[in-house]
Amino acid sequence: MRRVALRGIRAHLVRFVLSVLAVTLGVAFVAGTFSLRAMLSSTFNDIVESSLTGDVYLRGAEAAGSTSPTGQGGFGEARNAIPIALTDVATAVDGVALALPGLNGPAVLVGADGVAVSQGQAPSFAQALDPADPTVRLVAGRAPVGPAEIALASETLAASGLTLGQTTPAVIAGTLAQVAVVGEVDYGAPLAGATVLFLDVATAVQAYAPAGLVQSITVYADPGVSPQTLVDRLQPVVTADAAVRAEAVTGDELRDDARAQIETALGFIETFLLVFAGISLFVGGFIIANTFAMSVRQRLREFALLRALGASPVQVFASILVQAAVVGLLGSALGVLAGFALVSVLRVVLGRFGMSLSGTIPLEPSTVALSLAIGTVVSLAAAALPARRAALTPPVEAMRDDVVVQERTLRWRALSGSLLTALGVAAVVLAVVAPESDGGQRLGFGAAAVLVGVLLLAPVIARASLGVLAAVFVATLPPIGRLARGNVTRNPRRTANTAGALMIGMALVGASSVLAASAQDSTRSIVAETSTADFVLRSPTAAIPADALAAVAALPDVEAADAVTLGSVLIGRPGAGAGGPGPATVVVGLDPGAFGRTMDIERTDGSLDRLADGEIAAQQGAAADAGWTIGTELELTSTTGSRTVTVGAIIDSPAIQAPIVLPEAVFDDLVPAAQAAVNLVFVKAVPGADRTVLRRDLTAAVAPFVVVSVLDNEQFASELAGQVDQVLVILYALLGLSVVIAILGIVNTLALSVIERTREIGLMRAVGLGRLQLAGTVMIESVLTALFGTVVGVVVGVALAAAMPTVFSDVGLTTLAIPWGTLGWILVLAGVVGVLAAVWPAIRAARLPVLQAVTVD
Amino acid sequence: MDPTPVAPAVIAHARGLVKTYGTGETTVRALDGIDVDFARGRLTAIMGPSGSGKSTLMHCMAGLDRATAGSVVVDGDEIGRMSERQLTRLRRTRLGFVFQAYNLVPTLTAAENITLPLDIARRPVDRAHFDAVVAAVGLGDRLSHRPSELSGGQQQRVACARALVSRPAVVFADEPTGNLDSHSSGEVLGFLRRSVDDLGQSVVMVTHDPNAASIAHRVVFLGDGRLVGELLDPTAGTILDALRELS
Numbered sequence A: 001m002r003r004v005a006l007r008g009i010r011a012h013l014v015r016f017v018l019s020v021l022a023v024t025l026g027v028a029f030v031a032g033t034f035s036l037r038a039m040l041s042s043t044f045n046d047i048v049e050s051s052l053t054g055d056v057y058l059r060g061a062e063a064a065g066s067t068s069p070t071g072q073g074g075f076g077e078a079r080n081a082i083p084i085a086l087t088d089v090a091t092a093v094d095g096v097a098l099a100l101p102g103l104n105g106p107a108v109l110v111g112a113d114g115v116a117v118s119q120g121q122a123p124s125f126a127q128a129l130d131p132a133d134p135t136v137r138l139v140a141g142r143a144p145v146g147p148a149e150i151a152l153a154s155e156t157l158a159a160s161g162l163t164l165g166q167t168t169p170a171v172i173a174g175t176l177a178q179v180a181v182v183g184e185v186d187y188g189a190p191l192a193g194a195t196v197l198f199l200d201v202a203t204a205v206q207a208y209a210p211a212g213l214v215q216s217i218t219v220y221a222d223p224g225v226s227p228q229t230l231v232d233r234l235q236p237v238v239t240a241d242a243a244v245r246a247e248a249v250t251g252d253e254l255r256d257d258a259r260a261q262i263e264t265a266l267g268f269i270e271t272f273l274l275v276f277a278g279i280s281l282f283v284g285g286f287i288i289a290n291t292f293a294m295s296v297r298q299r300l301r302e303f304a305l306l307r308a309l310g311a312s313p314v315q316v317f318a319s320i321l322v323q324a325a326v327v328g329l330l331g332s333a334l335g336v337l338a339g340f341a342l343v344s345v346l347r348v349v350l351g352r353f354g355m356s357l358s359g360t361i362p363l364e365p366s367t368v369a370l371s372l373a374i375g376t377v378v379s380l381a382a383a384a385l386p387a388r389r390a391a392l393t394p395p396v397e398a399m400r401d402d403v404v405v406q407e408r409t410l411r412w413r414a415l416s417g418s419l420l421t422a423l424g425v426a427a428v429v430l431a432v433v434a435p436e437s438d439g440g441q442r443l444g445f446g447a448a449a450v451l452v453g454v455l456l457l458a459p460v461i462a463r464a465s466l467g468v469l470a471a472v473f474v475a476t477l478p479p480i481g482r483l484a485r486g487n488v489t490r491n492p493r494r495t496a497n498t499a500g501a502l503m504i505g506m507a508l509v510g511a512s513s514v515l516a517a518s519a520q521d522s523t524r525s526i527v528a529e530t531s532t533a534d535f536v537l538r539s540p541t542a543a544i545p546a547d548a549l550a551a552v553a554a555l556p557d558v559e560a561a562d563a564v565t566l567g568s569v570l571i572g573r574p575g576a577g578a579g580g581p582g583p584a585t586v587v588v589g590l591d592p593g594a595f596g597r598t599m600d601i602e603r604t605d606g607s608l609d610r611l612a613d614g615e616i617a618a619q620q621g622a623a624a625d626a627g628w629t630i631g632t633e634l635e636l637t638s639t640t641g642s643r644t645v646t647v648g649a650i651i652d653s654p655a656i657q658a659p660i661v662l663p664e665a666v667f668d669d670l671v672p673a674a675q676a677a678v679n680l681v682f683v684k685a686v687p688g689a690d691r692t693v694l695r696r697d698l699t700a701a702v703a704p705f706v707v708v709s710v711l712d713n714e715q716f717a718s719e720l721a722g723q724v725d726q727v728l729v730i731l732y733a734l735l736g737l738s739v740v741i742a743i744l745g746i747v748n749t750l751a752l753s754v755i756e757r758t759r760e761i762g763l764m765r766a767v768g769l770g771r772l773q774l775a776g777t778v779m780i781e782s783v784l785t786a787l788f789g790t791v792v793g794v795v796v797g798v799a800l801a802a803a804m805p806t807v808f809s810d811v812g813l814t815t816l817a818i819p820w821g822t823l824g825w826i827l828v829l830a831g832v833v834g835v836l837a838a839v840w841p842a843i844r845a846a847r848l849p850v851l852q853a854v855t856v857d
Numbered sequence B: 001m002d003p004t005p006v007a008p009a010v011i012a013h014a015r016g017l018v019k020t021y022g023t024g025e026t027t028v029r030a031l032d033g034i035d036v037d038f039a040r041g042r043l044t045a046i047m048g049p050s051g052s053g054k055s056t057l058m059h060c061m062a063g064l065d066r067a068t069a070g071s072v073v074v075d076g077d078e079i080g081r082m083s084e085r086q087l088t089r090l091r092r093t094r095l096g097f098v099f100q101a102y103n104l105v106p107t108l109t110a111a112e113n114i115t116l117p118l119d120i121a122r123r124p125v126d127r128a129h130f131d132a133v134v135a136a137v138g139l140g141d142r143l144s145h146r147p148s149e150l151s152g153g154q155q156q157r158v159a160c161a162r163a164l165v166s167r168p169a170v171v172f173a174d175e176p177t178g179n180l181d182s183h184s185s186g187e188v189l190g191f192l193r194r195s196v197d198d199l200g201q202s203v204v205m206v207t208h209d210p211n212a213a214s215i216a217h218r219v220v221f222l223g224d225g226r227l228v229g230e231l232l233d234p235t236a237g238t239i240l241d242a243l244r245e246l247s
């Protein structure tokens, strides 16, 4: 029987290759998704490893608000700052080779083209270049000396288009200056798109530690001194003065902290990729199962013959499983390779978008093992069911001219599909009705259930809907349209299975297009409702230099320039000794006069006037969660101290992306200027001022700072909406991948179905069907199948996505927008997909010699 | 029996027809210079031992396969020079073919199988003719069945009906009764003969059965790819005599 099994593979080489291809596709999708995930996390690990190389770190002993609301420079949990003087104290300790204060902060570099150097959302910062620092290495030019010179990281130098010796504007710690590029530095770590400038130590201290405070001090040990020994020696020294509130920790501990933090920060992407990997498993398994079911069905006659010759059912079953194992192993091995190839391509694509990722794609043994196991197990499982049917085929079937597979009724599928869909819909409805309690989770489970349910129902839907879809072709291309309709409707199960993978892909495409459109529309409407300013100043680096703000405020036509400043503090209840000072929270600082002047903010309780008296405003959602009401007292703690404030107003404004709004005075008191970032400036013109003139003046005032753009409300909304697209780049890349896989899946199934119908095709040709007509029939079948999958997928995806704005309104998704235009294009795309998928199978069918086709066994 | 006919017109003929398979040492000359005429409005039977080239001759005459040398003319047109497109049109409009087995599209009903050539050619179904053909094959109550629900004889009759429904110039049937018992085979043969007598069809049929061949107007004998004899107005007895003589 083994010989029969292996001969079977050789005799039906095309069929075998197609099965292997199906497994390869499925496994490639899985391996690709998993290794993309591994690559992302290894990139960030590399960054941690190579930028935090110290043996021991000195840092604040107490948690504090984050130092940098825009995520620029530094990792790790935010703590109180420590005096830079501790550097000398540490150096004096026995066993310390070197101690370096952490001196870095936001900076903007203007490139050769006069535009700020920035890549996507990656940070842009400057740091001190200490000649003794072992992590950085000067590769060209010399180290900068004085405030008018800088060095650049190699990647930054390349991106800026500047050359050594050139002078360019740069904004360092909010101050604009002309600086000369004198050196090129090897940063020794992947930058992931970050822009990095280097300053001499004195300039860096001036810019980022004006009060003599730094976030951390890196300590390198003498050879032979273990980090733990050094910590034991340093600890008593740095804690000698209790007021300093410092501590020493080993480098490993700090790196673990940093990694944990990054992992939390990347949690969203992580979850997203996991969900996607799950989908990839499903789609891959689906394609594989589908292929095996078809290929076994095609050989039922052969199996029946074997049975007639005396083979036992077990032998037939085993021979099919042996083939499945060969196909599964081979396909998975190829799939793993293909998956890594896919990720390499993706890496290049992401690199184009300014996201340079880790140089090597990690070949994690767990990914390889998982992929191999999945490919083989799914192949075996997928073959087992049809194999059982084949094994039990009565030998008499071999005698029949045409083995007609007993089409099992669709009743079971209809029943389970309806049930699952109903359950899913119920979960979604529940999520929409009561979004507060686990809305997101319910929506997720509901969506999954609906998707699987519809997949089960697909043959039933196909039978009902394909006739309608096909009507156009039947009317315009009479004979072949009718033939094609017959072929797709007569075997709804086959059609539905062929379309299955595409259906899932298109559901995702449909849902994300609605999500993207809704997010953009929401952004626009939030801007329209909130901003009553004439112009908005904004910077792609997320921080507007203080000097720029001052220059704008000084213009005669400007009545007010209200800055929205971001900072971070710890929020707790006064006197709540236990539990510490509470979690770090992003807060907004705002001139209380801005309400009604440049901003229209919806107030649900209290009065915004009280902000002028030093009280604060809290967002409705956050207040409800924390139990704050008007009059609640909160204790705000920062790196500079703490302060008790009273909640004076409850607001509901998705435009302000922070739970708490502080009046400017309180904010300035708590957040030192170096740790605050001016996010936006809303500008109100003096009544009667000419807007065109004002715009020109504003543009001129901020021009030296390069990174600041002057926008009217419309443009402001468009820019924010455009950012949504940037965030979705990875999503689109993965969706593209899933659609490509789905198309290949259709090609595969279609080719198999052509093989399955070889004799039928020969017969048709013998009674006069032309080659072109035959190719046309295959093509229409394919287009119908693709359209079916797309329409059902998009309908499901859009319907599910429509629930999102209600469920996620609290995170700024307020309006539902359905991009009909895009959806129309998706349908056109489906048609193209159908035609493309049919090319090879159609050519193959048309090339079949009539006589051989009819007499094929 | 008809009175001796005035040489009826020829519907299809072959001249110097050669068909070889393979190359070099293994070359098989399946047809080795055949000259043959098939009469219009007549039923012609082809007989010969297994491997003598009967099927090959049918395939070449029907344009399903290309001859190596020689010419084939069907209904006045030389098919050797026809393009694939012209051959398709010929098959669709002027030829009917019945294979030895596997004649029907399994997913179509009997009625759909019968009208398939018309559907493909986008020609309207002539109801009266359709009914006549269906009545002749005696399948009236089986039309909505799938091939798998029909017996072998019924399937072959459906195939014959399909070959005739488009009123082709000539029908080629390769052992249409090869798999059938004598009763079913009688049904199919009777139907073919009636289609010649009543509908004026021209039919060429391969068979091994002297009884089947005896309903033909003429029998042609093949041996080793050559024409080795013929009989006009045969009976089972004269055919058996001829076969004995040839072997």
Ligand SMILES: Nc1ncnc2c1ncn2[C@@H]1O[C@H](COP(=O)(O)OP(=O)(O)OP(=O)(O)O)[C@@H](O)[C@H]1O
Pocket (backbone or CB within 6 Å): B021, B022, B028, B029, B030, B048, B049, B050, B051, B052, B053, B054, B055, B056, B057
């Ligand atoms: N595709 C092919 N390749 C090679 N040789 C072939 C092929 N088809 C037929 N032959 C050979 O050509 C010769 C004639 O075959 P053909 O099928 O015409 O015989 P036949 O008279 O129909 O026999 P039967 O009565 O058994 O059907 C045989 O020797 C056969 O082996």
Ligand SMILES: [Mg+2]
Pocket (backbone or CB within 6 Å): B054, B055, B056
């Ligand atoms: Mg034969």
